[in-house]
Amino acid sequence: MRVLVVDDDPSVATLCETLRALDDTLPRRAPAAAADRPGLLDAERAAVVVLGPAATDRPDLTQVIDALASRVPVVVVGRHDAAAAAVTALKAGAADYLTLAAPDLGARIVAAARVPEPAAVDEPALAGLVGTSPAMQRVRGLVRTAARTGAPVLIEGETGTGKEVVARAIHALGARARAAFVPVNCAAVPETLAESEFFGHARGAFTGALESRPGALRLADGGTLFLDEIEDLPLSLQAKLLRVVQDGEVRPLGGSAARRVDVRLIAASNRELWRMVEAGAFRRDLFYRLRVLSIVLPPLRERAADLPLLVGHFVAAFNRRQGTRFVTPPPAQLRPLLDHPWPGNVRELENTLESLLILAGTEQRDLAGVLRHAPAIDGGFWPDERARILRVLNDHRWNRQRAAAALGISRVTLWRRMERHGIRDPLAAGSRETS
Secondary structure (H helix, E strand, O other): OEEEEEOOOHHHHHHHHHHHHOOOOEEEEEOHHHOOOOOHHHHHOOOEEEEOOOHHHOOOHHHHHHHHHOOOOEEEEEOOOOHHHHHHHHHHOOOEEEEOOOOOHHHHHHHHOOOOOHHHOOOHHHOOOOOOOHHHHHHHHHHHHHHOOOOOEEEEOOOOOOHHHHHHHHHHHOOOOOOOEEEEEHHHOOHHHHHHHHHOEOOOOOOOOOOOEOOHHHHOOOOEEEEEOHHHOOHHHHHHHHHHHHHOEEOOEOOOOOEEOOOEEEEEEOOOHHHHHHOOOOOHHHHHHHOOEEEEOOOHHHOHHHHHHHHHHHHHHHHHHHOOOOEOOOHHHOHHHHOOOOOOHHHHHHHHHHHHHHHHOOOOOEHHHHHHOHHHHOOOOOOOHHHHHHHHHHHOOOOHHHHHHHHOOOHHHHHHHHHHOOOOOOOOOOOOOOO
16 A cells, blocks of 8 residues: 655654555655645555645645545644644545654554444444545544544534534543533523523522522533533523633522532534624624634535445444344445435434334334335435424424424424424414415
């Protein structure tokens, strides 16, 4: 396997010797100035390109990475283990960011040249991030980078793309893995109870407060607080959360003494939060405090090549839970799934597959046969979000709690989606919603 080391700095000589000592690995060198030379990859026929310290000093590094990574995996080897440099490289499309002092440097470079099987993920914490597409490789790289720091992280992506899976992976790979991971869905917390939910309350702080309660920030002390759907956090609470981020102190509602907390914040949003900042609906100072490191999850329609792997992952999980023995068919027989745009992303795929498998029965093993009848079974192939919400509401006789559970979202989120799409309950007085 040819490894092209693009660097003329003497410091990479040791790296080349390390690579040469590995089985079936042939390192080749090119000067740093050749990083963007036309025909470089064709001439060297490399399986992976390593950009060394001298090459990484180029002002157009991100453009160089982007151009190379479209054809071959790129590993960036910097002089220092800097999180900012790693984030920049990984966002530009690099498969990995390392330093010359990394003990597993050679092995990581070789690993980048080989597309891993989904079952052979190097860290169990990443097992839920299924896919070998460049987009998912970048996400996994950013998760590893985030885990090496204690900085706040903002995860953005459409509903159902797996934001909590990413948050849990960051926590599990980091130094706080043995401490608590406390998830809070900001959209599901009533505004009147929000302060108590986050900061806790003292006994007698309000009517019904019969005993003191610690609140999510104290429960997460030493660990990670995951704020899902943070775009729904009330402005008044945003200011108080900002003070906690700045001062590291929590004062419970009705309490007289503040307590110090050590909490790592990971926030998630299914909207472009910067647009809310520009509109004045989200605090600019809190946005920048939370967005020290940003991870944007791609929608499923932009990584369709991962769909067969996701199907296999969910079928295997269903088999473990239900004791069934469904076999995942080859991609050619997954056409009903591959042709669907999946507006609900990975969550919709998982829910649809589970519905199909349940309807197929525990003795059924032929998933391909089930899929051939999927249009008749109608396991969730709806053309857009509005139609999908209407279908689920009708299936559950407009019981919003059950419909929200079937859609995999909170009741508050369902209500907001109904408002957005102008959906009205036909059973309610004065409503004319029929389709």
